[in-house]
Amino acid sequence: MSGVIGAxxxxxxxxxxxEALKKERLGEITVYTPTPRHEIEHAVNAPQxxxxxxxxxxxLFGATCGYWIAIWASDYWPLVVGGKPVASWVPYTIFGxxxxxxxxxxxxxxxxxxxxxxxxxxxxxxxxxxxxxxxxGVWVACPPEKYAQAQSLLREHGAVEVRDER
Amino acid sequence: MATMARPSRVKDxxxxxxxxxxxxxxxxxxxxxxxxxxxxxxxxxTVAWFIGLGVAILxxxxxAAAWMYQIYTGLGVAGYNPPVMWGVYIITFVFWVGIGHAxxxxxxxxxxxxxxFRTTIYRCAEAMTVFAVMTAGLFPILHLGRPWKFFWLIxxxxxxxxxxxxxxxxxxxxxxxxxxxTVSSTFLYIGLIPDIATxxxxxxxxxxxxxxxxxxxxWRNSDRxxxxxxxxxxxxxxFSTPLVLSVHSVVSFDFAMALTPGxxxxxxxxxxxxxxxxxxIGMVFTIIIPLRKWFGLKHYVTIxxxxxAAKLCLFTSLVVGCAYMTEWFVAWFSxxxxxxxFFANRIWGQWWWASAILYxxxxxxxxxxxKQSWRRNPTWLFILSFFINLGMWFERFVIVVPSLSHEFExxxxxxxxxxxxxxxxxAGSFGWFSMWFLLFIKQLPVIAISEVKEIVPPKLRxxxxxxxxxxxxxxxxxxxTPGEAD
Numbered sequence: 001m002s003g004v005i006g007a008x009x010x011x012x013x014x015x016x017x018x019e020a021l022k023k024e025r026l027g028e029i030t031v032y033t034p035t036p037r038h039e040i041e042h043a044v045n046a047p048q049x050x051x052x053x054x055x056x057x058x059x060l061f062g063a064t065c066g067y068w069i070a071i072w073a074s075d076y077w078p079l080v081v082g083g084k085p086v087a088s089w090v091p092y093t094i095f096g097x098x099x100x101x102x103x104x105x106x107x108x109x110x111x112x113x114x115x116x117x118x119x120x121x122x123x124x125x126x127x128x129x130x131x132x133x134x135x136x137g138v139w140v141a142c143p144p145e146k147y148a149q150a151q152s153l154l155r156e157h158g159a160v161e162v163r164d165e166r
Numbered sequence: 167m168a169t170m171a172r173p174s175r176v177k178d179x180x181x182x183x184x185x186x187x188x189x190x191x192x193x194x195x196x197x198x199x200x201x202x203x204x205x206x207x208x209x210x211x212t213v214a215w216f217i218g219l220g221v222a223i224l225x226x227x228x229x230a231a232a233w234m235y236q237i238y239t240g241l242g243v244a245g246y247n248p249p250v251m252w253g254v255y256i257i258t259f260v261f262w263v264g265i266g267h268a269x270x271x272x273x274x275x276x277x278x279x280x281x282x283f284r285t286t287i288y289r290c291a292e293a294m295t296v297f298a299v300m301t302a303g304l305f306p307i308l309h310l311g312r313p314w315k316f317f318w319l320i321x322x323x324x325x326x327x328x329x330x331x332x333x334x335x336x337x338x339x340x341x342x343x344x345x346x347x348t349v350s351s352t353f354l355y356i357g358l359i360p361d362i363a364t365x366x367x368x369x370x371x372x373x374x375x376x377x378x379x380x381x382x383x384x385w386r387n388s389d390r391x392x393x394x395x396x397x398x399x400x401x402x403x404x405f406s407t408p409l410v411l412s413v414h415s416v417v418s419f420d421f422a423m424a425l426t427p428g429x430x431x432x433x434x435x436x437x438x439x440x441x442x443x444x445x446x447i448g449m450v451f452t453i454i455i456p457l458r459k460w461f462g463l464k465h466y467v468t469i470x471x472x473x474x475a476a477k478l479c480l481f482t483s484l485v486v487g488c489a490y491m492t493e494w495f496v497a498w499f500s501x502x503x504x505x506x507x508f509f510a511n512r513i514w515g516q517w518w519w520a521s522a523i524l525y526x527x528x529x530x531x532x533x534x535x536x537k538q539s540w541r542r543n544p545t546w547l548f549i550l551s552f553f554i555n556l557g558m559w560f561e562r563f564v565i566v567v568p569s570l571s572h573e574f575e576x577x578x579x580x581x582x583x584x585x586x587x588x589x590x591x592x593a594g595s596f597g598w599f600s601m602w603f604l605l606f607i608k609q610l611p612v613i614a615i616s617e618v619k620e621i622v623p624p625k626l627r628x629x630x631x632x633x634x635x636x637x638x639x640x641x642x643x644x645x646x647t648p649g650e651a652d
Contacts (some may be wrong), residue, residue: 009625010624010625010626010627011624011625011626012626012627012628013627030388030389030390031388031389032386032387032388032389033387033389033392034198034364034387034616034619035198035616035617035619035620036392036393036395036396036616036620037624040389041389041392041393044389046389046390046393049393049394049396049397049398051394051397051398051401052397052401055401055405059405066341069321070332073321073329073330073332074329074332076327076329077327077328077329088333091332091333091338092332094338094341094342094412094416095332095338095341097408097412098338098341098342098345098409098412099341099345101345101349101405101408101409101412102344102345102348102349104401104405105348105349105352105353105401105402105405105406106348106352108398108401108402108405109352109356109398109402111394111398112356112394112395112397112398113383115390115394116390116391116394116395117390118359118383118384118385118391119383119384120383120384120385120386121384122384127386129366129367129368130367131367131386131387132360132363132364132366132367132387133198133199133202133364133367133368134197134198134199134202134625158627
């Protein structure tokens with residue numbers, strides 16, 4: 001992967017740089033920001049996160065498992081007390097609920113990890129430690145022949161440091 | 167996520183009283199670098215911290231020694247006196263589970279409600295939740311005569327094909343507590359990942375940098391990561407919200423499913439949940455008020471934050487008080503002689519002193535929080551928090567012991583007095599909880615760095631119409647605002 005990274009001190013500079021880079025269609029843009037900001041989200045205009053699907057399927061699977069373990073285990077060794085049903089769904093809703101929450105939460109974390117591509121063993125090119133502090137980083141993945149144009153755009157919008165990496 | 171848009175105050179707008187609201191700002195925190203610097207500075211161990219840790223471990227050793235003595239001698243040393251076969255261990259189990267609930271309320275429920283005052287206190291509360299549930303989980307095992315058989319409650323395939331009784335509240339408890347511990351720990355860790363990445367990038371020591379690198383999972387603060395993180399965090403909060411209500415409801419079923427007078431009532435689930443949140447907020451005050459002083463974080467956890475949390479404390483106290491009165495009313499209105507007799511014994515009988523402590527600490531003293539000056543007085547909140555902790559422990563005592571010692575027939579009536587083993591293990595539980603908490607606050611940030619940055623104005627190149635100048639400062643910074651510079 002090769003591209004150009006620009007470091008910005010100010011949020012609005014980074015946002016304007018992203019908008020300019022998108023207009024020029026230089027390549028895929030990644031913004032590093034110390035904290036999530038709606039301005040950057042709007043500028044990048046990325047699609048909605050699919051984590052919610054992981055949550056939904058995890059929760060449904062968990063609820064099924066919760067009811068299943070209680071009903072199956074009760075039927076496996078049936079003890080009839082007072083003529084009441086061996087498998088009673090009312091108390092087993094507690095298991096359905098608890099296991100739904102457990103699996104749903106764990107599936108959400110799995111969805112976060114898969115979509116964010118973490119855990120990551122090495123830092124990818126373009127990242128700089130100051131982007132978790134107070135600065136913003138705008139990385140544009142582009143071929144070497146477009147470096148000059150990308151660097152010029154980033155500097156024009158107030159980047160304090162611009163460099164190409166590969 | 168934060169936005170640049172923020173309403174600016176009109177110059178000629180009349181000055182309103184400084185009442186804490188959901189829109190709490192941190193005027194004394196100027197930029198992101200200050201946040202990183204000041205919160206990272208809390209991680210350096212001090213002599214006082216080592217002394218505190220030593221005391222906590224000493225208490226833990228006392229508790230562990232008492233448990234070993236109990237295992238060697240038998241459960242009879244614990245002060246059980248038939249029919250009072252639930253005592254300090256079950257009381258303390260319910261107490262610690264309850265403590266955890268405020269953490270989830272503050273971190274998850276208030277997150278969903280977008281209550282701004284949670285931002286600087288939620289990390290502390292969430293860690294408190296995890297360690298409180300870890301502490302609570304020990305007590306059902308301590309309560310067993312043969313603690314090495316505790317895993318029989320877990321549904322696993324065994325050679326006798328025997329499964330737990332899924333209609334038993336004790337099995338419900340196992341599922342509820344283990345789910346709560348897992349989800350709370352996950353919620354805490356996921357929220358910590360961006361902050362650990364910040365520590366990784368600031369760390370100079372190569373070993374610690376490596377450890378932070380592994381724990382942060384290679385987090386880079388990219389827009390892609392934040393997008394999925396925000397969604398995942400929202401769903402975890404959404405799961406934690408009903409979970410916090412369900413866990414203490416399930417704990418209350420341990421009692422309510424029995425036919426014992428004083429226990430067999432449908433009010434127990436909401437009553438337990440409200441009590442749990444009330445006690446947890448008390449513990450949050452016990453922890454956060456010394457921390458903000460010792461760590462120099464008064465401009466992060468401001469008086470406004472304490473004021474807002476105190477209102478929550480007052481509200482839950484009123485709910486709990488209402489539940490107490492409803493219990494009395496139901497006992498009288500039901501016409502059930504056993505229930506009426508039991509409640510008379512609880513209030514005027516052999517346990518009057520425990521009831522007096524309970525009602526004074528949980529219903530009377532929190533009424534002081536109706537007055538704003540008391541809500542904004544950290545010293546009083548700290549003192550009050552001890553009374554709340556004491557009152558809530560006695561609430562569980564009053565639920566457990568008077569019911570078991572005063573059942574239907576006079577021949578079932580008995581007394582109960584805890585022994586030194588009970589008290590040693592109770593002290594040990596505080597040592598265990600404090601040890602984990604003290605270790606946590608010196609390894610990981612006690613205030614969420616990335617979330618605090620969301621409420622600190624970002625640096626901007628140009629002046630925008632939102633009350634922040636080009637240097638990122640609030641245009642209307644008022645250093646004399648009451649509560650912001652105490």
